[in-house]
Amino acid sequence: MDASRRGFLTIAGLSLVGAAGGSTLIAAIGEPGTAVESLPAEPPGGGRRLAMVIDLRKFGHDGELVERCIRACHRAHNVPDFGADRKNEIKWIWAEDFESTFRDEEFRYLRRDLQGKPTLLLCNHCDNPPCTRVCPTKATWRRPADGIVMMDWHRCIGCRYCIVACPYGSRSFNWTDPRPHLESPQADFPTRTRGVVEKCTFCEELLARGGQPACVEACADDEIVFGDLNDPGSKVRRLLAEHLAIRRQPGLGTRPEVYYIVEDPRTLAETAPAAVVPGAAENDHV
Amino acid sequence: MHDAAKIVGGLVLFAAVMTSPFWYNALTAAPAAVPALDPPPNGSKECVEPRAYMRANHMDLLNEWRDLVVRTGQRDYVSTTNGRAFDMSLSRTCLDCHSNKAEFCDRCHTFLAVNPPCWDCHVEPKEAP
Numbered sequence: 001m002d003a004s005r006r007g008f009l010t011i012a013g014l015s016l017v018g019a020a021g022g023s024t025l026i027a028a029i030g031e032p033g034t035a036v037e038s039l040p041a042e043p044p045g046g047g048r049r050l051a052m053v054i055d056l057r058k059f060g061h062d063g064e065l066v067e068r069c070i071r072a073c074h075r076a077h078n079v080p081d082f083g084a085d086r087k088n089e090i091k092w093i094w095a096e097d098f099e100s101t102f103r104d105e106e107f108r109y110l111r112r113d114l115q116g117k118p119t120l121l122l123c124n125h126c127d128n129p130p131c132t133r134v135c136p137t138k139a140t141w142r143r144p145a146d147g148i149v150m151m152d153w154h155r156c157i158g159c160r161y162c163i164v165a166c167p168y169g170s171r172s173f174n175w176t177d178p179r180p181h182l183e184s185p186q187a188d189f190p191t192r193t194r195g196v197v198e199k200c201t202f203c204e205e206l207l208a209r210g211g212q213p214a215c216v217e218a219c220a221d222d223e224i225v226f227g228d229l230n231d232p233g234s235k236v237r238r239l240l241a242e243h244l245a246i247r248r249q250p251g252l253g254t255r256p257e258v259y260y261i262v263e264d265p266r267t268l269a270e271t272a273p274a275a276v277v278p279g280a281a282e283n284d285h286v
Numbered sequence: 287m288h289d290a291a292k293i294v295g296g297l298v299l300f301a302a303v304m305t306s307p308f309w310y311n312a313l314t315a316a317p318a319a320v321p322a323l324d325p326p327p328n329g330s331k332e333c334v335e336p337r338a339y340m341r342a343n344h345m346d347l348l349n350e351w352r353d354l355v356v357r358t359g360q361r362d363y364v365s366t367t368n369g370r371a372f373d374m375s376l377s378r379t380c381l382d383c384h385s386n387k388a389e390f391c392d393r394c395h396t397f398l399a400v401n402p403p404c405w406d407c408h409v410e411p412k413e414a415p
Contacts, residue, residue: 078409143359152356153407187377190407208361 048146049127049229050202051257052213053239054120056098057264058223063118065223066095070120072218076203078191080181090172092200093122093215101260104249114262120215120224123170123200124248124256125149131162131171140197146228147257148202158195167252171199202226229257321397323390326383334365334372334379345402348376376408385411 059065073079073093082088099107101119125142129149132141139155140162142148163171177194185191189205192198203213211217216226227236236259239245245259333340335347351374354360363374373379384390387410395402 145359150356154352154356185409187381187409187411189409190377191409193403193406204359208359 047144047230049257050125050146050148050207051227051229051236051259052122052125052202052216053225053236053245053259053261055223055225055239055261056114056117056119057261058221059117059119061113061117063095065219066118066120069093069215069218069224070095072214073200073203076186076189076206076214078178078182078185078189079198080178080191082181088175090174090178090198092172092198093120095120102246102248104251111264113264119260121168121170121248122215122258123149123202124168124254124258125200125202127255127257128253130165130167130254134161134165136161143204146207148204149199150201150204151197151199153190153192153196153198156196158197160197162197167249167254168256171197173197319397321393323393324386326390327386328383330383332368333383334363334370336367348380348404351376376404377411381411387411 070093074081074091077092079090079092082090095118098114098117098119099110101121107114125148127142127147129142132149135141136159137155137157139152139157141150143150158173160173163173174192174194174196178191179185182191203211206213213224213226216224222235225235225239227234229236229240231237239261240259243261243263245261247256247259250256335343340347351363354363355374361374363372364370365372381387387405
């Protein structure tokens, strides 16, 4: 009798603990769909919404321009080169073929000129960035004034939650000291240290001095255009109004702010003269 | 008290030996060593704030600059002493004058055995060839 009484109490106690734990867990996880419902209808913050438009029509298949942009960025920001060592690779901007870049699309019969085309990838500076939500130290956050997803390398503890959260693979982790893998570090910009996550910052240090991002500067002919989406007269808004542009995995709800113009190069040839004429007419009047 | 002289003598000797370091230091006293810091190689005479303040509080000022620049995007610092505006940048402003890290930063930090992690990431200016 004693043994069964004891058994009853043990089971009752365990059940209570289990029920309490379960309900806490359910409360912590929340109802499915809460995260999506809590999104504001409009991007948060007034101010500017900096975005990038990559005009794929103007990029070649040889990857020369792509390489030039990568080199300019990585040189300006002391990004180390680990060569073939993919485990340690650090990248702020990198290239993949078109199909891998937009891997959630099913390109069964992809237009020929886009097949295997080297495409630039970088941090999308999302309007609803998942990486900032998981950072336990607020080492990464979305700047309300211009929408840049910023990083504070002083504060990063290297937990790598943000790397897991980012669906675009835009973040890299310093597994080893990057200094020995830099030929000659730029004195203007810090390097990072072991145990820190890093990514593209839309060159906020250059923007603060009135410049343009390094990859944009590396282009000669508006292959990459950078500007404020909240300004209706900006070049990025005009490009998006006139051309079909796609973004990477918009279905995830992260609201990426890097756009890719994917129109047929032949359309460019047809529309280019029309776009030039008004400018030329203005010049004539002046 | 048959051996008073020996006992007292021994006590005096013991006290003298035990306190000898204090006597030695009191008699041969030299002032505490102070690390000598080299002035900025570019001949600049004026820092963002007075010298005494910078000596005591440069670490707090740098931390404040760091947070303002990185976290709020604010980059201009207006000096409270002369009203001049400075770019809040370790490499662009501080090291522009104090380009002699070994004779300036390191000398005092080594003396005080402090090891600030600034240079783990920030690039020290190149030594003049």
